[in-house]
Amino acid sequence: MGKHCQWRERLQKKGYRLTIPREVIIEVLRNSTSHLSAEDIYMELHKKYPAIGLTTIYRTLELLVQMKIIVKFDFGDRRSRYELSEKYGMKKHHHHLICSQCTKIIDYTDFINEELELIEKTEKRLMKKYNFSITSHVISFTGICLECKKDQT
Amino acid sequence: MGKHCQWRERLQKKGYRLTIPREVIIEVLRNSTSHLSAEDIYMELHKKYPAIGLTTIYRTLELLVQMKIIVKFDFGDRRSRYELSEKYGMKKHHHHLICSQCTKIIDYTDFINEELELIEKTEKRLMKKYNFSITSHVISFTGICLECKKDQT
DNA sequence: ATTGGCAGTGACAATCATTCTCAATTCTTT
DNA sequence: AAAGAATTGAGAATGATTGTCACTGCCAAT
Ligand SMILES: [Mn+2]
Ligand SMILES: [Mn+2]
Ligand SMILES: [Zn+2]
Ligand SMILES: [Zn+2]
Numbered sequence: 001m002g003k004h005c006q007w008r009e010r011l012q013k014k015g016y017r018l019t020i021p022r023e024v025i026i027e028v029l030r031n032s033t034s035h036l037s038a039e040d041i042y043m044e045l046h047k048k049y050p051a052i053g054l055t056t057i058y059r060t061l062e063l064l065v066q067m068k069i070i071v072k073f074d075f076g077d078r079r080s081r082y083e084l085s086e087k088y089g090m091k092k093h094h095h096h097l098i099c100s101q102c103t104k105i106i107d108y109t110d111f112i113n114e115e116l117e118l119i120e121k122t123e124k125r126l127m128k129k130y131n132f133s134i135t136s137h138v139i140s141f142t143g144i145c146l147e148c149k150k151d152q153t
Numbered sequence: 154m155g156k157h158c159q160w161r162e163r164l165q166k167k168g169y170r171l172t173i174p175r176e177v178i179i180e181v182l183r184n185s186t187s188h189l190s191a192e193d194i195y196m197e198l199h200k201k202y203p204a205i206g207l208t209t210i211y212r213t214l215e216l217l218v219q220m221k222i223i224v225k226f227d228f229g230d231r232r233s234r235y236e237l238s239e240k241y242g243m244k245k246h247h248h249h250l251i252c253s254q255c256t257k258i259i260d261y262t263d264f265i266n267e268e269l270e271l272i273e274k275t276e277k278r279l280m281k282k283y284n285f286s287i288t289s290h291v292i293s294f295t296g297i298c299l300e301c302k303k304d305q306t
Numbered sequence: 307a308t309t310g311g312c313a314g315t316g317a318c319a320a321t322c323a324t325t326c327t328c329a330a331t332t333c334t335t336t
Numbered sequence: 337a338a339a340g341a342a343t344t345g346a347g348a349a350t351g352a353t354t355g356t357c358a359c360t361g362c363c364a365a366t
Contacts, residue, residue, distance in 0.1 A: 017333065017342065038323080053345040058324065074227040078353080079323060097285050106283055118271050123294060130259055131299040132250050138295070141279060143287040170313065170362075191352080206316040211353065231324080232352060 007069045007088045016063070021056050024049060026064070030089060035073060035081035035105060073138075077103055096140035101148035160222045160241045169216070174209050177202060179217070183242060188226060188234035188258060226291075230256055249293035254301035 007026060008018055016022075028044050029036065036044075038061060042054045061082055064070040069088045073081045075098060086093050097106040123134045160179065161171055169175075181197050182189065189197075191214060195207045214235055217223040222241045226234045228251060239246045250259040276287045 015342085019332090019343065021344080051345080055325085055346080056344060059344085072229070074229050076225070076227050097279060097283060097287070099285070100288070106285070108279065108283070110282075112275075112278070114271055115275055118267060122265075122268060125265070126250060126261065126294060127296075129263075130250060130261070131302075132252070132259070132294075132296050133302060134250070134294045134296040135253070136295050137293065139290070139292050141276060141285075141287045141290045143280075143285055143289070146284040149284075149286060168313085172314065172361095174315080204316080208317080208354085209315060212315085215354095 007067075010067060010069065014067070020049070021052050022060055024052070025057060025060050026069070026084070029070060029082060029084045035075070035083055037079045037081050039079070075103070075105060097145075098140055098142045099145035099148055100142050101144055104145055106145070160220075163220060163222065167220070173202070174205050175213055177205070178210060178213050179222070179237070182223060182235060182237045188228070188236055190232045190234050192232070228256065228258060250298075251293055251295045252298035252301055253295050254297055257298055259298070
């Protein structure tokens with residue numbers, strides 16, 4: 001229950017079928033807390049569904065991105081990573097802290113109010129000034145995480 | 154004059170040599186207003202310096218990134234793109250507007266004061282809370298640019 | 307000025323995520 | 337059941353990036 005089920009209707013309304021691969025790929029994304037790559041998903045599924053091929057994973061992810069059911073990220077490790085979008089998953093909108101040493105990624109959602117207000121204000125200003133319809137934003141901070149700091153003697 | 158020349162000393166201090174490819178690659182980046190890929194740079198150089206190979210471009214870019222003389226970006230078109238970093242180029246720190254239709258990228262530098270203050274404040278808060286040394290941030294807004302909006306009837 | 311060592315280089319091969327192709331399978335609708 | 341469309345998987349192809357290796361040029365010590 002809740003909106004996290006509506007992706008099915010959304011697909012069907014556009015004439016797409018509900019298939020096992022689509023079901024299971026979304027399920028994997030829902031049950032994961034991290035940012036999965038196509039291959040991560042493939043390996044996770046392969047245990048229970050050895051028939052599902054990597055090509056299908058890629059195709060499905062592409063479709064889901066296009067339908068805005070999931071979001072595609074590029075964290076600089078040369079492979080795309082995916083998250084359920086806020087609307088269809090349980091995760092709240094968040095920003096990222098990326099460790100440039102170990103590539104670990106911390107999601108943070110505990111914005112202060114000013115932060116949200118300012119982003120909104122900035123988006124409005126930019127839309128007007130550049131005649132640009134903003135649909136989403138990505139904010140990430142890069143640096144060195146605690147563990148990596150310790151490691152470097 | 155100005156700090157934009159100090160990259161030479163920076164390289165030499167670390168024992169790296171000043172070579173033609175390094176000189177020219179930085180020159181190309183300096184003279185460009187857009188975000189160049191390795192191949193963009195290669196093609197630009199190839200006219201005047203046909204002897205410089207693509208491999209060298211990649212190697213040099215990697216070195217320059219590591220020395221923080223340039224910055225590597227991932228805009229989602231599956232190739233890395235590079236900019237002189239604020240310290241060594243003339244470009245001011247900026248954020249990005251990315252058109253998801255035509256992949257055009259607008260740099261904007263006209264922050265409002267609140268924007269800069271809030272980023273600083275947020276960085277401080279995150280560093281403390283997550284024990285994370287933040288060295289840089291990337292902020293980009295994705296959407297549809299004016300031209301693309303017109304095109305879609 | 308030679309020599310030895312090592313940074314720097316370019317051609318080419320290898321890698322690896324992603325996309326393409328195509329024949330086979332499954333749904334949906336008659 | 338049959339037609340037509342959507343979906344699929346295997347394997348080939350693609351394309352950006354990285355690795356290899358023999359070669360070149362620079363510099364310091366002789
Ligand atoms: Mn995330
Ligand atoms: Mn830029
Ligand atoms: Zn780390
Ligand atoms: Zn556009």
